[in-house]
Amino acid sequence: MASASSTSARSLFAESKSRLADRVQVNVNNIASVARQISRGSRASEAVVHSAKAFCQQEQAVANSEENLKKMTLAVAHLGYQYEAINKNCMLLEDVKEQVRAMQR
Amino acid sequence: MGNEHSNQQPGQPTRSKSLTRTGSKGPEPDLQDDPGRSASPGPSVCSDSELPYISYTVSRPIGDSPKLQPKHLQRGKSATSSPVRTRQPLLAAKSVQSRIRPASFPNKTTKAHTIVVVKPALENNDLEADEDQLRLRHTPMFLPIMRGTLNLPAARDPEVLERLDPGGLVALGSRYQQYLANCADMVAAEQNQLTGRVKEIDSGLNRLMGNLSERQKRFAKLAEKLSKVHEVSSQLNRCHSLLNHLIESMETLNNSLPIDDRLEPFVWTTG
Numbered sequence: 001m002a003s004a005s006s007t008s009a010r011s012l013f014a015e016s017k018s019r020l021a022d023r024v025q026v027n028v029n030n031i032a033s034v035a036r037q038i039s040r041g042s043r044a045s046e047a048v049v050h051s052a053k054a055f056c057q058q059e060q061a062v063a064n065s066e067e068n069l070k071k072m073t074l075a076v077a078h079l080g081y082q083y084e085a086i087n088k089n090c091m092l093l094e095d096v097k098e099q100v101r102a103m104q105r
Numbered sequence: 106m107g108n109e110h111s112n113q114q115p116g117q118p119t120r121s122k123s124l125t126r127t128g129s130k131g132p133e134p135d136l137q138d139d140p141g142r143s144a145s146p147g148p149s150v151c152s153d154s155e156l157p158y159i160s161y162t163v164s165r166p167i168g169d170s171p172k173l174q175p176k177h178l179q180r181g182k183s184a185t186s187s188p189v190r191t192r193q194p195l196l197a198a199k200s201v202q203s204r205i206r207p208a209s210f211p212n213k214t215t216k217a218h219t220i221v222v223v224k225p226a227l228e229n230n231d232l233e234a235d236e237d238q239l240r241l242r243h244t245p246m247f248l249p250i251m252r253g254t255l256n257l258p259a260a261r262d263p264e265v266l267e268r269l270d271p272g273g274l275v276a277l278g279s280r281y282q283q284y285l286a287n288c289a290d291m292v293a294a295e296q297n298q299l300t301g302r303v304k305e306i307d308s309g310l311n312r313l314m315g316n317l318s319e320r321q322k323r324f325a326k327l328a329e330k331l332s333k334v335h336e337v338s339s340q341l342n343r344c345h346s347l348l349n350h351l352i353e354s355m356e357t358l359n360n361s362l363p364i365d366d367r368l369e370p371f372v373w374t375t376g
Contacts, residue, residue: 034278042282044289051296058300061307068314075317082324089331096338103345 039045352371359367 034274038278038282039285042285042289044285047286047289047293048296051293051300055296055300055303058303058307061303065307065310068310072310072314072317075314075321078321079317079324082321082328085328086324086331089328089334092334092338093331096334096341099338099341099345103341103348 352373355371359370
């Protein structure tokens with residue numbers, strides 16, 4: 001008998017439970033739409049995504065800079081060698097002048 | 106638990122009957138004895154038009170399941186019927202019904218296994234140990250704003266809507282929105298600044314690279330020109346030695362001539 005009353009009570013509550021569930025669902029959906037409106041209205045994600053995209057496009061520039069830097073280290077080394085060579089030749093120039101003077105005597 | 110699970114089996118044929126309205130294997134008198142059980146899934150679960158194939162699986166469990174799950178064999182459960190059962194967790198208080206005869210299941214194991222159960226059926230160890238549902242149950246009891254609707258649903262809605270003032274919520278929402286916008290703007294501004302700096306640095310480095318390469322080319326030319334100094338000095342040396350040799354040869358030639366034909370001794374003078 002207890003089971004019969006509980007089943008009838010359960011059948012009585014079934015409809016109100018479903019209605020309550022519907023209301024709860026409606027409320028949850030409304031809250032979700034409010035939250036979506038807040039996040040979309042602030043355009044936060046748009047701004048951040050836009051700046052992130054622009055920054056990503058600089059990646060090529062950064063790669064170029066790195067390559068340039070490497071080339072510059074090589075160029076600096078070359079310049080060093082050239083400086084040494086020019087220095088040596090300038091010293092030789094002095095010797096040549098001495099030779100010419102010696103030949104003139 | 107065993108009672109509950111064994112109770113399900115006769116329930117499913119009744120459910121299949123309620124779904125499909127065709128002849129089912131279940132005991133029909135049970136439907137009249139417990140009219141409440143057929144309504145237990147609730148009106149929101151499904152309708153027979155949407156899922157007609159359930160009748161096949163509800164009344165005839167798939168053959169492999171008893172072999173893979175021997176404990177189900179003892180309880181008389183099948184793989185496909187368990188998801189159906191999880192929707193009815195509150196039927197534990199049922200009285201004892203006829204148990205399932207597990208003899209029906211071993212017959213199916215002798216057939217060829219064409220269907221493979223990839224994952225065994227889920228079992229609810231506790232009643233809803235799910236985190237979210239626990240949290241839902243722990244929410245405090247509260248009364249609705251419109252107290253009248255406790256008994257009568259949807260009564261005098263417009264009146265109450267006038268009394269509810271959305272201004273506070275609107276202000277809160279717009280403040281939060283403004284705050285989010287400010288934060289995002291700050292972050293975006295800093296990021297754009299960084300982007301500009303990267304561009305500047307890249308252009309500066311390009312310029313420097315151009316200068317360096319230009320200087321390198323010039324120095325290469327100069328170094329090449331200056332390297333001729335070495336050549337010049339070696340040639341000078343050769344000239345000098347050749348001239349000396351020439352003078353010596355001239356002296357010897359002059360001395361080998363007779364005294365009458367000799368020229369004056371050669372003196373190197375400049376200008």
